[in-house]
Amino acid sequence: MSFERIGALMVRWRYPVVAFWIIIVVAITLAAPNLSDVATTDQATLLPQDAPFNHAVRVHQAAFPNASNNAGIVIVVEAPANSGILNRDGATFPEQTATDAGTFITALTDWLASDAAPERITDVISPVSSSQVADMTIDANNQVAMIPVGVADGDIEISKTVVDPIREWIDANQPQGISSYITGSKAIASAFAEAAISTVESTLIVTVVLVIALLLLIYRSPVSPIIPLAAVTLSYLITRGIVAVLANGVIAVSNYADILLVVIIYGAGTDYCLFLISRFREEMADQTNAQAATVSTIKKVGETISSSAGTIFVGFMTMIFAKFGVFNTSGPALAIGVIISLVAGLTFVPAILSILGDRAFWPGKARHRSAGAFYVRISKLVSRYPLRVVFLIILIMMPLAVYGANAPLNYNSLADLPPTIDAKQGFEVLKKSLGPGNLAPLTVVMTNRDPAAMSAEMVQLESELLALDGVTDVRSLNDPLGRNGEMTRMLRVDTQLRLIGQMLNTQGMDLQSLDMQAAMTAFTGMGGYMEKIAAMFPEVADDPNLTTLRELFGNILSFAQRRDEAQLAFEGLAARFETIENPYISLSELTALMPADSGNSEAAALTQLIDQYVSPDGTSYRMTVILNDDPSSASALDTVHRIRALVEGYKNNGEAVVDGLSAMTADLRDTLSSDMVLTIGMVSLGIFIVLLIMLRSVVAPLYLILTVGLSYSFTMGLTALVFRVFFGVEDGLAFIIPVFSFVFLVALGVDYSIFLIGRVKEEIGHRGIRDGIHEAVVATGPIITSAGIILAGTFGAMMFGAITALAELGFSVAVGVLIDTLVVRTMLVPALTLLLGKWAWWPGGIPKAKAADLPESASKLTAPVTGD
Numbered sequence: 058m059s060f061e062r063i064g065a066l067m068v069r070w071r072y073p074v075v076a077f078w079i080i081i082v083v084a085i086t087l088a089a090p091n092l093s094d095v096a097t098t099d100q101a102t103l104l105p106q107d108a109p110f111n112h113a114v115r116v117h118q119a120a121f122p123n124a125s126n127n128a129g130i131v132i133v134v135e136a137p138a139n140s141g142i143l144n145r146d147g148a149t150f151p152e153q154t155a156t157d158a159g160t161f162i163t164a165l166t167d168w169l170a171s172d173a174a175p176e177r178i179t180d181v182i183s184p185v186s187s188s189q190v191a192d193m194t195i196d197a198n199n200q201v202a203m204i205p206v207g208v209a210d211g212d213i214e215i216s217k218t219v220v221d222p223i224r225e226w227i228d229a230n231q232p233q234g235i236s237s238y239i240t241g242s243k244a245i246a247s248a249f250a251e252a253a254i255s256t257v258e259s260t261l262i263v264t265v266v267l268v269i270a271l272l273l274l275i276y277r278s279p280v281s282p283i284i285p286l287a288a289v290t291l292s293y294l295i296t297r298g299i300v301a302v303l304a305n306g307v308i309a310v311s312n313y314a315d316i317l318l319v320v321i322i323y324g325a326g327t328d329y330c331l332f333l334i335s336r337f338r339e340e341m342a343d344q345t346n347a348q349a350a351t352v353s354t355i356k357k358v359g360e361t362i363s364s365s366a367g368t369i370f371v372g373f374m375t376m377i378f379a380k381f382g383v384f385n386t387s388g389p390a391l392a393i394g395v396i397i398s399l400v401a402g403l404t405f406v407p408a409i410l411s412i413l414g415d416r417a418f419w420p421g422k423a424r425h426r427s428a429g430a431f432y433v434r435i436s437k438l439v440s441r442y443p444l445r446v447v448f449l450i451i452l453i454m455m456p457l458a459v460y461g462a463n464a465p466l467n468y469n470s471l472a473d474l475p476p477t478i479d480a481k482q483g484f485e486v487l488k489k490s491l492g493p494g495n496l497a498p499l500t501v502v503m504t505n506r507d508p509a510a511m512s513a514e515m516v517q518l519e520s521e522l523l524a525l526d527g528v529t530d531v532r533s534l535n536d537p538l539g540r541n542g543e544m545t546r547m548l549r550v551d552t553q554l555r556l557i558g559q560m561l562n563t564q565g566m567d568l569q570s571l572d573m574q575a576a577m578t579a580f581t582g583m584g585g586y587m588e589k590i591a592a593m594f595p596e597v598a599d600d601p602n603l604t605t606l607r608e609l610f611g612n613i614l615s616f617a618q619r620r621d622e623a624q625l626a627f628e629g630l631a632a633r634f635e636t637i638e639n640p641y642i643s644l645s646e647l648t649a650l651m652p653a654d655s656g657n658s659e660a661a662a663l664t665q666l667i668d669q670y671v672s673p674d675g676t677s678y679r680m681t682v683i684l685n686d687d688p689s690s691a692s693a694l695d696t697v698h699r700i701r702a703l704v705e706g707y708k709n710n711g712e713a714v715v716d717g718l719s720a721m722t723a724d725l726r727d728t729l730s731s732d733m734v735l736t737i738g739m740v741s742l743g744i745f746i747v748l749l750i751m752l753r754s755v756v757a758p759l760y761l762i763l764t765v766g767l768s769y770s771f772t773m774g775l776t777a778l779v780f781r782v783f784f785g786v787e788d789g790l791a792f793i794i795p796v797f798s799f800v801f802l803v804a805l806g807v808d809y810s811i812f813l814i815g816r817v818k819e820e821i822g823h824r825g826i827r828d829g830i831h832e833a834v835v836a837t838g839p840i841i842t843s844a845g846i847i848l849a850g851t852f853g854a855m856m857f858g859a860i861t862a863l864a865e866l867g868f869s870v871a872v873g874v875l876i877d878t879l880v881v882r883t884m885l886v887p888a889l890t891l892l893l894g895k896w897a898w899w900p901g902g903i904p905k906a907k908a909a910d911l912p913e914s915a916s917k918l919t920a921p922v923t924g925d
Contacts, residue, residue: 060359064352064407071408078405082294089298093254095305096312103309103382108724109701113714117502120677129208129243130219131496132227133201133483134162137234141199142184143191154185157232158202166204168226175219179207192538196490203487203495208243216247224479238483240496242718245471248480249860252473253312256858260316263854264323271850275331275843278418284409285330288401293322296394303390313793314387316855316863320870321391324851325369325805326398328844329362330406332812334417335840337410341423347414351407359403361815364751365808366399371743372804376796378739379732381725384796432838435883436831443888450885454771461774465789466729468722469689473791473861488687494529497688497718499697501704504677505711512548512641514707515678521703522682527696532681534670539683547666548641550590551634557583558627584610593642594634602629677711688719690788697723729792736796741766744807752814753901760889760897761814764881765806769799772873780865790869791862798869805848805870806877809841813882817890821903826894830887838883845878 067074097103104111136142136158143153154163166183168174184194184202195202208219220239227237265286272282296318304310336358340350373395376388415423439446474481487496501522506514515535522531523540530539535548546552587607591598605626609616616623634640671678682700686693697719704713741762748758773795780786816837821829852874855867890897 059356060363060403061352061356063359063403064355067355067404067407068348068351068411071411074404074408075412078291078401082291085295085298089301090305092297092301092304092310092315093250093257093312095301096253096310096315097304103311103386104721104724104728105380108728109714110716110721110724113502113716113720116504116712116714117500117679117716120502120504120672121679123673129215129241130206130223130239131241131244131483131487132165132204132206132223133238133240133486134158134165134204135201135236135238135486136199138200140234142195142202143199145199151185153188153191158235159185161230161232161235162202162204164230165227169204169206169223175222177209177215177219179209181206189538189544193495193532194491198490201486201490203491206241215243216251220244220247238479238486240480240483240487242497244480245474245484248474248478249470250312252475252478252859253316256855256860256863257316257319259857259859260319260854260863263857264319264851267850267854268323268327268847271843271847272327272331276334276418276421278421280413280417280419281334284334284406284413284417285327287409288330288405289323289326289398291405292326292394292398292401293318296322296390296397299393299397300390304386308386309382310386310390311383313383313863314390316858316860317387317391317797318394320851320855320867322394322398324848325366325395325808326401327847327851328808329366329398329402331844331847332358332362332840333402333406334410338418338423341415341418345415348411350414351411354410355403355407361812362402363399364747364815365811366395368744368747368807368811369395369804371747372740372800375739375743376736376800379736379796381728381732383793384732384736387797388800432835432883436834436838436887439834439884439887440827440831440891443891446884446888447892450880450888451767454767457774457778458767458770459774461770461772461777464773464777465691466726466792466795467689467786467788467790468691468694468726468792469687469788471689472786472788473863475859492529492683492685493687494683494685499682499684499700499715499717499719501680501682501700502677502714502716503679503704503707503711504672504713505709506676506678508675511678513639515680516548516641518704518707519680522680522700525696525699525703527685527692527699528682529685530683532683534666534678537666537670544666549634550594550637550640550642551631553642554627554631554634557586558624558631580610580616589642594637594640596637597630597633600630600633602626602633606630682715682717684719688717689722693719694723694726725792729796733796733799737799740800740803744803748807748811751811752818752898754898756893756899757814757890757897760893761807761810761886762803764885764889765803765810765877767885768806768873768877768881769802772802772869772876773798775872776865776869779868786861786865790865793862794865794869797866798873801852801870802873802877805874806881809845809878809882810886812841812844813837813886826903827891830890834883834887841882842878845874845882849874849878 134142136156140156140158142156142158142162144156144159145153153159162183162185166181166186169178169181182190182194182205184191184204194204206223208215223239227239231237268286268289269282272285273279276282297315300310300314300318333354337350337354340353341347344350370392373388373392376384379385379388410417471481471484476482484493484496487493501518503514503518512535515533519531519533519535522528530541532539536545537547538544547556584607587603587610591603591607597603603626605622609619609623609626670680684693684696686696697715700715701720704715707713745758745762748761749755752758773790776794776798777790780790813833816833817830820832820836823829824832849871852867853871856864856871858864858867895903
């Protein structure tokens with residue numbers, strides 16, 4: 058169907074067309090869920106399913122099915138400067154907890170573990186529950202404590218159902234002078250989701266106000282702005298509803314898509330309307346029949362705006378080939394928005410224009426655009442000195458383009474949040490006190506191990522992990538509290554023997570207080586442990602200390618009478634094992650020694666340690682690895698790769714994987730690196746094909762895409778420099794910026810090239826290459842500039858939001874569009890087209906003149922241009 062036919066149909070059925078759009082938007086808005094409620098902020102769900110991190114999560118959950126979910130929330134408690142979390146002035150545990158902070162933490166953790174707390178809480182670790190836990194969760198200065206809180210997964214609003222109730226309890230019960238923060242992965246994701254909603258709202262408000270103001274300036278009519286504003290609002294509401302339906306169980310959609318839909322539809326959609334209305338104004342200046350003017354408008358610019366939308370559509374749809382979900386879900390969502398905006402431009406807008414006619418420009422009248430003096434001068438300059446213009450532009454843009462190509466990226470999503478956010482403040486407090494690695498440690502999981510060799514392997518792996526650059530500590534069954542904790546070398550027999558002696562000598566191990574069944578179970582297990590030692594280490598089988606212990610554990614009454622002798626035997630045998638190489642035996646052998654219900658606290662703690670680090674079937678184990686640096690820093694991500702390379706050598710017949718935030722971010726960085734190469738290739742190829750079909754030239758599409766690439770690189774350098782110098786962003790631009798900016802600037806930049814080259818095709822057949830290009834620049838310069846300012850304004854509106862990454866993206870695209878509009882499209886592309894001459898149209902040849910293509914007023918715009 059021709060565009061003339063489309064225009065005629067819209068004119069004929071103009072009232073039903075308008076009614077149809079209104080009905081559709083009402084129906085979809087009522088039926089679809091809110092996109093903000095169904096979009097995801099979880100980057101892990103947006104990684105490829107075959108990413109090492111996702112595989113590690115599956116392995117971890119299979120080996121430790123009852124493990125908590127890595128402390129989705131961490132409550133940070135900061136004591137006053139003149140006090141502390143614990144009273145360490147001579148007091149012993151638990152008397153050390155008798156402080157304001159200690160009492161508050163006890164009350165808070167008791168409430169979190171009660172039925173009154175949010176039901177999604179699965180477990181709580183209190184830093185004042187034992188001296189061992191205190192060592193891991195309270196900083197060396199005794200000023201900061203962290204309370205890890207496990208939160209069950211589920212499609213719930215964490216902020217409202219978990220974070221807010223905890224904050225309410227803290228505010229109601231927190232003593233004066235104590236500060237508390239709620240952070241952790243789920244709290245940060247919740248804060249990010251709230252910031253995204255706030256950004257959508259502010260971006261939408263600023264965008265609408267800006268579009269209205271700009272359209273009023275362009276048309277100087279209160280009626281004209283209503284037409285594009287109505288069209289893009291209808292398009293936005295319909296698109297948002299469709300994407301929300303897809304995000305509600307069909308595909309995962311990033312909340313970035315929700316924000317970007319605003320700027321793309323209100324930016325690009327308004328541009329389409331702007332070109333339509335501007336051409337309609339020219340048509341109405343030459344005739345009084347609104348219906349005929351509408352049909353003529355669609356006939357003349359329908360192909361141009363469709364080709365323009367086609368390039369943007371192709372650019373966005375090629376993002377589906379990206380591996381990272383933020384891109385491969387946002388791209389199609391934005392492509393849907395572009396197509397719906399185009400359809401609205403070709404149907405709703407013509408219907409409205411045919412109804413309003415000349416009243417669309419009230420209180421003024423339809424008239425031809427006057428040739429702006431600025432574009433006349435610029436076009437003459439470019440026509441006379443094309444080589445100098447090209448050289449000068451490239452010379453100015455190249456330094457920042459090179460800088461932009463080498464600018465570092467920041468993968469820390471926390472950096473996107475404002476400094477006033479509770480989750481960010483809590484993380485910063487932990488970072489300065491306990492170190493960032495404690496908030497988001499890594500977990501190394503090894504499966505399908507030989508139980509007999511497991512202990513020796515654990516010790517060796519722990520030693521090699523500690524030797525890696527970037528690793529500050531490792532917690533394992535061998536060193537449950539880390540290498541500097543009170544419990545170390547737990548897998549050595551000498552350590553275990555001393556631990557058994559300590560447990561038997563403690564007040565809690567009063568044999569007379571135990572029932573006979575528990576006592577016999579414990580002694581049978583201890584006897585079995587001694588037999589295990591004798592079997593595994595023949596060199597000590599005849600040791601007198603072992604002989605004494607085997608004898609004592611054969612008779613419970615004899616042991617009760619000879620307890621002192623048993624203590625000496627334990628110490629003597631332990632000293633003997635200190636001289637033996639690799640004296641390792643699995644700590645799981647101790648589970649039968651002291652049942653957790655024996656009434657002995659050490660026995661209960663021992664059982665908890667084994668459950669923490671060894672799988673229920675006894676064939677898998679895990680270790681907690683603490684990194685030196687921020688979990689999302691480049692050095693931490695490099696450390697993840699070193700750890701993965703190390704554990705690969707331990708794989709054997711099982712799995713050797715690394716779980717944790719840094720592992721996820723490392724995969725994110727790797728995915729983005731490949732996505733950047735893929736996106737550049739696919740977007741460029743897709744747009745090249747569209748331009749090839751439209752221009753019937755191989756050469757023109759190449760230099761059009763290359764000019765946008767230069768503009769993109771320059772913009773990246775300028776954005777990185779501005780945000781570093783003026784906004785204090787030291788760690789680099791957010792990781793989403795290069796891909797999104799490239800797609801937007803290339804697709805939208807070529808979009809304006811199509812408007813320009815489309816007019817060039819009309820003019821050069823009548824005027825020749827030099828004068829035709831000059832005439833096209835003069836004729837399209839004002840409208841392309843107006844469209845560029847509107848698009849730049851909509852993207853610039855994102856700078857008013859709460860998310861730093863989107864502010865960076867808004868700035869980069871806004872500046873890039875303005876550079877593309879004012880420099881690349883106005884000067885660089887015309888200069889290159891002049892220099893290439895007829896070769897710019899190879900192999901199709903220079904477009905031929907068509908009488909119908911020449912506007913009546915075209916010959917009045919400017920005089921012919923001569924050049925050097």
